[in-house]
Amino acid sequence: MAAVRRIRELARTTLPRAVGERLPAAPPQEVGELLGDERFQRAVADAAAEQGRDEAEVWSEVEGYLHEMSAAHDDRTAQGWARMGDWFLRAYDVLVDEDDMQQLRKLDRSHSLALAFSHRSYLDGMVIPNALMARRFSPTYTFGGANLNLPLIGSVASRTGLIFIRRATQEIPVYRLALRSYIRQMVTNKRNMAWSIEGGRTRTGKLRPPVHGILKYLTDTVESRGDGDEAPDVQVVPVSVVYDQLHEVSLMTEEARGASKTPEDWRWLVRFARLQRNRLGRAYLTVGEPFSLRERMDELAAEGVTGHQAVERVALDISHRLNRATPVTTTAIVSLALLGADRALTVDEVLDTVEPLAAYIDARRWPVAGAADLRDRSTIRRALSELTRSGVLTAYDGGTEPVWKIGDDQHLVAAFYRNTVIHILVERAIGELALLTVSELEPGAELPPGGELQVGWEEAKRMRDLLKFEFFFPSRAEFEDDLRTELRLMAGDEVTEMTPVRARELLVNARPHLAHLVLRPFLDAYLVVADRLADRGDGPVDEDDLLADSLAVGQQWALQRRVASAESVSLELFRTALALARHKGLLEAGDGVGSAREAFAAELRDSVRRVGIIGEIAGEPVQVVPPPVRQSQDHL
Structure with a gap:
């Protein structure tokens, strides 16, 4: 009950008005300005005409959405909210890169900042605002899921700049119009905004694929031209928050094994608050390299990249910068x-x-x-x-x-922490596999133009394509540059020629060896899904059934040591494998797809074999019983 009393006490001291009141008596500045804006009024009228609806009805709907998502900054409430944030963060010492924050504060004086943060914990929404407020940044408005708009707490949070937005809006065009316009007005007023580029918390410890909703509305804003005014600009700022440990990781790993997600309600909040009683080390906030969103969109337009492709490229830019800003713990x-x-x-x-x-x-x-x-x-x-x-x-x-040693049933938890650093190791791991491929070339083997070195490049590109739904890789040109850097580190000099003997020599003498440490869990998980997919022949695939089958067989293989670690038995990894299979056209039934599914499984089986060889070279052979080769693959 102590946690309940503490939360209620903090909420009461931060809420100067009636507890049940959701909104200030007068609309926040952005809402009032929008309702009187001729451009917005025309947009609402156009939406009503396009939908064949009465304009007054659409106006009523859009006003309701604007008030639902609107937020304000009240000094007294913000100070109380910061105290609540400090209490929730009592498990950690928060370390901030002060030099980066000082440079960012200079940018804050003259620009609207769009802070795109990584999302490993619900605590991120307290770490970032508290750090900025303590350093006297302009007020920051943070977008959060409407599922967190709990009674009492939601009323407080909305007065500290927290904007609650709905997730599923595909069928609500008026809501999307309201949100797009609200964001445009925020940028026009040079407000600072923060949101998770991942859309939700990672379940694996590494960045999830970016979502484009908020970013799309920001790019619409900086590209808009109207009434003779130049479109406003924002400075996009990648912000990484990483923790030594997290209390909530065990719950997320249970979900990865198939458990249902706990709904966010008062009981959940109290449990979450109680967890923070136990110290867990430090939280680290670091800032990536900011960039002008309008300048980046102009650069992409000059390259012929526009529309949705441009938004995707910017989202990937942010993800790369987030990874580069994330420190090794x-x-x-x-x-x-x-x-x-x-x-x-x-x-x-x-x-x-x-x-x-x-x-x-x-x-x-x-x-x-x-x-x-x-x-x-x-x-x-x-x-x-x-x-x-x-x-x-x-x-x-x-x-x-x-x-x-890793505790029983704790492999996914340990993997979560390892995965916070995995992005800096994956290209080195792929480089090792490329060297191994060259070293296995038979004498007299037919070689492509470029010889043995080109064989290595092609293998690296194949692994990049195999893992592209799992990791954020740079462009192909940058990827090759990074691999050349890795090869130079292993060889001690630039490498312009390669032979199987030289490749083997470099591989054996390399330190560290990473492929078996970094790639094996993902390839094992992919192989489980590929094997279950191949088992369906040319037939149809029910994705939920395939995932359930993969969980069951994955558990069997873990017990039989046919996969190297229990961490590979994860719905999160299986879903990524499913996305890759879908991309390859392997989920649709049809003549010949069974052979393609078998080939996919064979490709993964060989990749797992070669990762195992890297482990043996490193002196850490993994005692694994290879999954049985399916009889229908004898012709491959």
């Missing part, structure tokens, strides 16, 4: 080491695994959260202890020295 690196071993390790064995990773991170100049020294014994020991205290690891100290 000690928790992520320790999780990577223990997941890769999938057995108990001493602290020395963890350090032995982490040392080449730390050297690689230094060489690539990736930021490390809190400037931690990943080679430091006490830093690694503290991370092991914290993960043990939260139940992710188990420790045994009855022998000659303590050892740690």
